[in-house]
Amino acid sequence: MLSEKSAQTVRATLPVVGAAIEEITGSFYNRLFTAHPELLRDLFNRGNQADGSQKSALAGSIAAFATALVNNPDQRPDAMLARIAHKHASLGVTGPQYQVVHDNLFAAIVEVLGEAVTPEVAEAWEEVYWLMANALIALEARLYEESGTHSERxxxxxxxxxxxxxxxxxxxxxxxxxxxxxxxxxxxxxxxxxxxxxxxxxxxxxxxxxxxxxxxxxxxxxxxxxxxxxxxxxxxxxxxxxxxxxxSAPFGDVQLVDEDRPLVLASAGIGCTPIIGMLEHLAETGATRKVVAVHGDQQESTHAFREELARLAEKLPNAEAHVWYERPEIERPAERTGRVDLTGLAVPADAVAYLCGPLPFMRAVRTQLLEAGVPAADIHYEVFGPDMWLGQN
CATH class of the missing domain: 2.40.30.10 (Translation factors)
Structure with a gap:
């Protein structure tokens, strides 16, 4: 992992780099797209660039990786790397592109931090970058090999x-x-x-x-x-x-594991899509494990797969489904009106949970699951778009 010399330098400079990381990533993307406009046209999500979410996600992942290296030098943050690698593989990212990213990222670091980037500082952060990049290149190569696609759509x-x-x-x-x-x-x-x-x-x-x-x-x-x-x-x-x-071939590190432990499947809005896929798999395979499915939506008419959720929960022998609507169109119980609230449900402490929906929803549900005794390691989440939660939990 990170050499002791570089670890000391990164530890000392992390506050300065962290404070400027959003400015650095902003400069990085400006440089990258000026030199390679085809990447913005055909690879990067232009909407996420316009609203700044991709810049913030990149900043967060770099800071989180560097922090992990200095705080736990003998451990690699594999969960974070797997999340990024699956996203990259589905986009068709290739090894040579990491050199392009490197060149523009380090030019941005020098532009923003100026004389603070001494040769020693540059060498230490080069080591951080290539530890992360080479790990991702290897993970993505393995994913391509397993899928048999080699990045093609x-x-x-x-x-x-x-x-x-x-x-x-x-x-x-x-x-x-x-x-x-x-x-x-x-x-x-x-x-x-x-x-x-x-x-x-x-x-x-x-x-x-x-x-x-x-x-x-x-x-x-x-x-x-x-x-x-x-x-x-x-x-x-x-x-x-x-x-x-x-x-593309299917990718994604959030995968339902077939076992006997109880399940909590929590979604909001269009976050129902992977959850419905999980419920259908459980029904197809005749699963008998306890399943607590919860969903939150604006109202009945905006709830995609509303009938499918009820049908699948009824088909499973040990499943229950609970739905909340913020602005219901027909009269419904007060305890099922508003936002999802798990406090009134019997959540097994030995459950494994899968969450998908807006970040505020997932943060709230995760907090309630932790309070119910579900270990943090057993709470998995999928987020649509740049992962603004990466490295924060």
Missing amino acids: RPYTVVSRTAETADVATFLLHPADGGTVPAHKPGQYVSVQVELPDGARQIRQYSLSGRPDGGLQITVKRVAGDPAGEVSTHLHQHVDQGDTLLV
Whole structure:
């Protein structure tokens, strides 16, 4: 891991670098996209660049990795690295791109910190960077080998499109070449690449929301706002049965483990997609483990897979489903109106939990699970977009 000499330097300079890390990552992306505009056009999420979330996520991951190295020099933060590696593999990131990132990142560090970047400081942070980069390169190479894709996306035909709500649609996809669907696990996602009107080939990741025979199923919520979601809007407005999409192999480090321990499956909004996929797997495999499924939404008409949640919970012999609506359209119990609240539920202390939804929702549910005695190591989460929680829990 990190050499003792570099560890001392990183420990001494971490407060200065940490204080400037958002400015550094902002300069980094400006440099990177000026030198390589194709990366912004065809790889990076332009929406996340516009709102600054990708910059903040990168800053957080660098600071978290460096902190982990100096605080636990004999341990590598593998959980954090696995999360990043799966995201990168689904996007098709390759080894040589890490040198491009290095060159622009260190130019940004020098630009922001100036004379504070002595040769000794530069050498220490070079070591940090390449420890992280080489670990990710190795992890991603293994993921590509296991998936048999080597970073390519494959053409899939849209077999059907189903409206779940006014702003949510499910797309059933079959390989255009008639071949087999790659193996995947409940909780994983795929990347979908579309060509937009300006010629950009943008990529987004969507959880697998079901387990259809011979295909993959994704469910997409149209992202409103200013700017609106580029890819989700394109899929809703321009993609229908018979169209072709370029789709990656399934990736994702949040995977349902088949065992006998009780389960807590908690979702909010469109975070229901991987949870529904997990419930369908449990039903298909005849699982008898205790399952507590909870979901929060704005109201009945915005709740995608509302009927599916009830059907799957009823099909499982030891499952219960609880739903909260913030603004219900029909009369319902007060204890199920508002935001998700686990305090009134019997949550087994030996449960393993999977969470998906907005960060405030997941933080609140995680806190309640910890108070119920569920160990932090047994609480897993999936977040859509840049992981602003990475390294914080």
